[in-house]
Amino acid sequence: MTEPAGGIHTKTTLVDITKCIGCRACQVACKHWNEGEGEATELEYNLGFQNPATLSAKTLTLITFHELPNEQAQGGLNYLFTMRRCLHCLEPACTSACPTTALARMADGPVGYDADKCIGCRYCVWACPWGVPTPEWDSLTPKIKKCTHCADREDQPVPLERNSVPLTADETDRYKKSITTPACVKACPADALTFGDRDSILQDAHARIAAHPDKYVDHIYGEKEAGGTTVVYLSSVPFEKIGFPDVGTKPYPGFSRTALHAVPPAVIAVGAMLGGVYSFMKRRTVALIAAAENNSALASKPKFAPLDAPLLTPFNWGLLALMAFGVISLITRFVLGLGGSTHLSNTYPWGLWIVFDLVWIAVAAGAFATAGIIYVFQRKDLYSLGRSAVLMGLLSYSFVTVTLIADLGLPWNSYQLALQSPEQSAMFEVSWCVGLYVTILLLEFLPVPFERWGLARAMAIWQKWSGAYVAGAVTLFVFLLSRNYVYAALAAVVFSALAWLFRAKDKKPEPIILAIAAVTLSTMHQSSLGSLFLLMPDKLAPQWWSPVMPISFFLSSIAAGTGLVIVIEMWIARGWNRPTPMRQLAAMGQITFWSLLVYAIFRLADMGVRGQFAGAFGGTMGALFIAELVVGFVIPLALLARQSSRMLPRTLFLGASLTTAGVVFNRINVVYFAMHVKGAMPQVAPEHYAPSIFEWGISVGLIATTIFLFGLGVRLMPVLPAKETIQGD
Ligand code: SF4
Ligand code: SF4
Ligand code: SF4
Known part of the structure; x- marks a missing residue:
């Protein structure tokens, strides 16, 4: 990638490892500029004087120590020191992961972070191939920390005078250049760090290799890695010998771009296709019923009735105890913060709750699959399974959102999901899709309580407006994902047409448009959960x-x-x-x-x-x-x-x-x-993970709540088929 258009230079730092003397002035200057707290000195037996072992929320740049055997060298060892920090990728994985653009690449190169936009999902921590971003685990409001390439130094005011003498234009220019130079570069006494625009930095690096082929390996790390970075390295030894991972040359966002860009047109295509399938299957079913008048499975629907069973059984008391444990764990989570209540770490920024969400969303797919099978594919013989599947789906997805909120470091910033428009983020897609799908599940289930308590007016409103809601919700979803008015207009036309064509025409309407929306949205978020891992x-x-x-x-x-x-x-x-x-x-x-x-x-x-x-x-x-x-x-x-x-x-x-x-x-x-997972850069000290008691408490408590509320729901409402109408084995 060359310089961006418009004459903007891509700020780049060259780290010449052969010149670094390991004084750690850059490490200190960085900590000073970023007001980072000190860390206790803990030397690891295999890392020499490297301290601390890895990057953290307190240490944004780190000098790593390497002792390489060399018989010609004094003492039989070569000593190399390497500055490790964010590489400010030209196409960063972290920014493409971020659902709220809290991490964003500036036009002149630095990848910056805006804590006000961050929801604390920690997807960036997983996504960065070098393990750079680190959350503030000690904080109740854990922000993400990483080097900003000192982009904030530009905000410093330029003095107007020195010793009461006004600065000349030349002096002002030199001052500006000086203050925008990163603190670490300014502090380096050995000329190991050079700051400039990317083209001239790369020219300089190539020239050094050409002038001293005996001193440098013929490789500029970062010139091509992951599509190119704006912190690049020269070394005297192959980079793999000093712990630089081979991340390939393909930009990481490219791994998920195709899948995510396919979502908006896929929503429109899947919706239209399901409408066509329903029309075909409906005509076929009507013909089959006419041809086989006695086919009761096709022609009739089972009756549903509330379950007549005592509620406070020993089993349910057990569930209530687990629910109480869940509530205590949830309170503890917010009182102690993520770091204090979980065993999450820089190595495992996602733990049991994300496993739990992925698993629960996958197995809760029964709701959309059953609704689609019954209504779109007109499998009326399975009608008796529909209500319980939808109730279980509604409860499951509702509690998935509770777990997600517990897992967010900064959940109060979640409104940013509605304000920001990331170019491609699977997390953004999943968040919106799951949120809208919960509302569709609720609409699918609402006729059951309406029927139970005779809420005819509410049922009439549901009949009249649920189609319009679906059209609006899907159009919003497509627009948020694509920011493309053509796609949004197409989604509005297709789903409005489906809502109109399949509108309720009798007293027992079939929620066709809801089933189509459920299948469409589920197809998108079930697949986008896979897209999360493409990075x-x-x-x-x-x-x-x-x-x-x-x-x-x-x-x-x-x-x-x-x-x-x-x-x-x-x-x-x-x-x-x-x-x-x-x-x-x-x-x-x-x-x-x-x-x-x-x-x-x-x-x-x-x-x-x-x-x-x-x-x-x-x-x-x-x-x-x-x-x-x-x-x-x-x-x-x-x-x-x-x-x-x-x-x-x-x-x-x-x-x-x-x-x-x-x-x-x-x-x-x-x-x-x-x-x-290898943990934070330089990925030499991965931590182990076993969920804490509170992580288990919230997960188990929510499973117990789902089962308890399902049992309560089937006792209160006609969710299960009346016992006498079930055709047993
Ligand atoms: S090195 Fe990691 S944190 Fe830094 S810009 Fe690249 S992907 Fe983002
Ligand atoms: S919103 Fe998530 S991905 Fe974005 S910076 Fe915050 S933690 Fe990282
Ligand atoms: S550029 Fe600034 S923030 Fe980044 S390592 Fe250097 S001093 Fe630290």
């Missing part, structure tokens, strides 16, 4: 990382969601002594089977096409991969393959449970086991 090709093991992870995440969510619907329905039947609707559950099992098969074929074919099978089965990662294949693919596919097997309750239960468990295992692998 981590260097960290995620190749058995899991793939450019088509978004599609894998979406396909697997259908299998997991429909599998969980089966499991929940069988628990309901057993727990409340009701008949098991085996015919419907076996039909759902067939859908689970096919969606799992498509997911398995897609994932394995992708690995084959990318040549990833070589070495995929070796070592710990290989064992995890094999376990995922066997437990999540082979056994459930074998169990669910035949209709006769699916009609056997135990076989169906096991097949559905393993399908869901396989996807759960996949998400845990992606976030935890298969993620090679």
Whole structure:
């Protein structure tokens, strides 16, 4: 990348490692300029006098110490000292991750940070290939810290005079140049740091290599790395020998750009396609009903009734105790802050709560899958499963948002998600999509309480306006993601047309437009959860990382969601002594089977096409991969393959449970086991992670709350089919 247009120079620092004497004046100057607190001296046995071991919220630049064996050198060792800090990428992974543009690249190069915009999601910490951004774990309001290339030094006022003598224009220019030079560069006594515009800095670096080929390796680290950086290095030894990772030359945002830019047109296309599918299936169903007048499964809908069962059972007392534990943990989280209540660290900025959210969103896909199957694909034989699936989905997604808020370091800045327009951020997409989907789930479920308590006027308003709400919500979503008026207008036209065409025309309306919106939004956020990890090709093991992870995440969510619907329905039947609707559950099992098969074929074919099978089965990662294949693919596919097997309750239960468990295992692998995290720069001291009691408390408390409220909901409202209408096995 050359200089940007408009005559703006890209500020760049050259670090000539061969000149550094390890005095750490830059480290001190940086701390002084940024008013960073001191850190206790802790020397690690393998790091020499390097202190502290890594970057942190208190130390934004660090001199690393390297002792390299060299028989010719005095003492048999070469000593090298290296300045490590943010490299100010030309196309930074951190800014493309940030959902609120709190991290943004300035036109002249520095990647700056605006704490007022930051929500504390810590996605930037995961995304940076060098482990640069670090949260203030000690603070109740943990901001992100990193080198700003001293961009804020420009804000200093230029004095008008010196010793009462006005400065000349030349002196003013020299002063300006001097104060905009980074504090670390000014402090360096050994001329190891040079600051200037990128083109001339690179010319200088190439000239030094050409003049002294015996002194330098022929490599300017940062010239091409990750698309190029504006802190570049010269060294006398290959960079891998002094801990510089090979991050490739592709800019990291390029890994997720295509997937995220596809979302706005995909919303319009998926909505239109689902409308077409519904029209076709509806005509087909009407024809089938006419042809088979006695086909009760097609023609009639089951009756629903509140469950008649005592609420305060020992099981529910247990749930209430766990909920109390959850409330205490949630309060503790905000009283002690993230650092005080969790075991999160610079190595594991995301922990149990994010695993929990990923898993819960995947398995809660049963709500959109069931609604889509029943209403869009007109599987009326599965109608009796719809209300419980939607209620479970609504509760699950609501509590996912609670966990997300607990996980944010600065949740009170969440309104920034509505004000900012990041060019591409999977986190931004997921946040909006999940938020809007919760409202769609609520609208899908509202007819149940309206019916229960005879709220005819509310039902009339729901009938009249839910279509308009969907059109507005989807249009807003498309606009926020694309900031493109053409896409927004197309979304408005398509979803308004669908809302009008499929508007309620009788007293028992089908929420077609809501089902279409639910499937569309779910398709987007289930896949964008996969896009979150596209920025981590260097960290995620190749058995899991793939450019088509978004599609894998979406396909697997259908299998997991429909599998969980089966499991929940069988628990309901057993727990409340009701008949098991085996015919419907076996039909759902067939859908689970096919969606799992498509997911398995897609994932394995992708690995084959990318040549990833070589070495995929070796070592710990290989064992995890094999376990995922066997437990999540082979056994459930074998169990669910035949209709006769699916009609056997135990076989169906096991097949559905393993399908869901396989996807759960996949998400845990992606976030935890298969993620090679190395901690903060220079990535020499990774921390371990085990969730704290409060992390467990919030997670377990929210699961207990979901189960308790589901039980309460089915007792109060007609969510489950009336016992006498269930066609048992
Ligand atoms: S080195 Fe990391 S933190 Fe710095 S600009 Fe690049 S991606 Fe962002
Ligand atoms: S909003 Fe998230 S990604 Fe952006 S700077 Fe803050 S913590 Fe980092
Ligand atoms: S440029 Fe400024 S903030 Fe960055 S390392 Fe140097 S002194 Fe610190």
